[in-house]
Amino acid sequence: MTDAELARSVAVEAGELLRSIRASSGLEGVALGALGDRDANTLILDRLHAARPDDFILSEESVDDRARCAASRVWIVDPLDGTREYASGSSEWAVHIGLAIDGRPAIGAVSVPDRDQVFATDDLPPRHPPCPAGLRVVVSRSRAPDIAACVGERLGAIMIPMGSAGAKAMAVVEGRADVYLHDGGQYEWDNCAPAAVALAAGFHASRIDGSPLVYNCRNPLLPDLLICRQEVATIVLEAIARG
Numbered sequence: 717m718t719d720a721e722l723a724r725s726v727a728v729e730a731g732e733l734l735r736s737i738r739a740s741s742g743l744e745g746v747a748l749g750a751l752g753d754r755d756a757n758t759l760i761l762d763r764l765h766a767a768r769p770d771d772f773i774l775s776e777e778s779v780d781d782r783a784r785c786a787a788s789r790v791w792i793v794d795p796l797d798g799t800r801e802y803a804s805g806s807s808e809w810a811v812h813i814g815l816a817i818d819g820r821p822a823i824g825a826v827s828v829p830d831r832d833q834v835f836a837t838d839d840l841p842p843r844h845p846p847c848p849a850g851l852r853v854v855v856s857r858s859r860a861p862d863i864a865a866c867v868g869e870r871l872g873a874i875m876i877p878m879g880s881a882g883a884k885a886m887a888v889v890e891g892r893a894d895v896y897l898h899d900g901g902q903y904e905w906d907n908c909a910p911a912a913v914a915l916a917a918g919f920h921a922s923r924i925d926g927s928p929l930v931y932n933c934r935n936p937l938l939p940d941l942l943i944c945r946q947e948v949a950t951i952v953l954e955a956i957a958r959g
Contacts, residue, residue, distance in 0.1 A: 717767065720838035723813040723825035723909070726763045727836070730756045730795060730811045731829030734802065749796070749803040753777050756795035756811065764791050764813075771815075774936060776905045782934065790816050790932045792908040798880025807831055808857075808879025810886070814908030816931035821921075824912025826882045835886050837916035844891030851948060852876055854884040854893040861899040863924070867955045885910035885943050889917050895944040895952055899924055904936040910943065920949035924956050 717725070734752050743751055757777035764773055772784035773791045784790045791814065796802055798809030807830035815823035825836040835841065851873040855864045868875050876893055878884045881902065887893040898907075911921040911929050921929060924940040931938070944952055 718838070719768075719815055719823045720825070720836055722764070722767050723815060723823055724834055724836040724839060726760055727811045727813045727825040727827035727909075728834050729763065730760050730813075731827040731834075733759055734796060734809075734811070735829050738802065738805075745803050749799040752802055753796045753799060757793075760793050760795050760811075760813065764793075774904060774932070776903065780936070784932060785934050787932070788818050792816055792904050792931055794882075794905040794909070797882045797906065801879040801883075806879055808883040810880050810882030812882055812905060812909035814905075814910075814912050814931075816904075816908060819930045819932055821908050821912035821915065821929060821931055824909035824916070826886055826909050826913055828883055828886055833886070833890075835889055835913045835917075837912055840913070840917045841890055843918065846945065846947070847894065850874055851895060852893045853895040853897060854878045854887050856884075856898075861897070863899045863956060864897045867895075867897060867952060870955045870958070871951065881906045881941075882910050885914060888943050888945070889914055889919060894948055895942070897924065897942050897944075897952070897956075899940040902937075902939055902941060904931050904933070904938045907938060907941050911941070914943045918946065920944050920946050922949075922953075924953075926953050 794812040802809040811827040827834045857877040
């Protein structure tokens with residue numbers, strides 16, 4: 717099994733487990749989210765350790781083994797991206813399985829189980845033409861960053877509220893949006909798999925100053941992110957730079 721096939725398989729299986737837990741556990745709210753996080757994390761770690769025993773894993777739900785910092789290959793995973801959305805019954809949550817090789821987001825799979833979708837670096841949707849109605853920017857439903865609103869206003873964009881980071885990033889890859897811009901509070905597991913998928917699909921993915929995304933850092937905080945269509949990257953970065 718290739719790395720991409722493994723990422724996709726694990727993302728799909730974890731998504732199916734999470735849907736089963738939500739349907740049959742009888743739990744709600746925080747308790748449901750906690751059970752989903754825990755059980756999905758266990759499944760993912762078991763599958764990756766069995767298939768790639770020499771690789772390191774950085775997971776939101778596990779203690780960080782800093783020995784990973786010297787490794788070339790590190791799986792970076794979010795077992796349940798959008799715990800709030802998952803626990804509330806929303807469809808806007810995802811599973812992220814990313815692989816950073818020498819610090820770059822090389823392989824990734826993002827499962828959006830409630831939409832019966834999986835996006836992977838070896839299985840990508842067709843590209844769609846730009847929306848004739850204008851630029852569409854996806855932002856958080858609960859905490860949209862000021863910079864996204866500012867850039868959206870400058871570019872005359874349509875703002876689309878959406879849930880988890882994976883759901884927003886895949887909306888761009890799928891063609892339902894043009895720009896995903898975030899500033900503040902993300903970690904490597906929030907965006908490694910989405911960035912890998914976006915780059916493989918030919919989209920722009922970078923920090924908001926245009927610098928490359930670098931993973932497997934000692935401090936996994938990676939607070940800002942831009943994923944967008946290549947043809948609008950320059951104007952979006954210029955709008956960000958104007959502050």
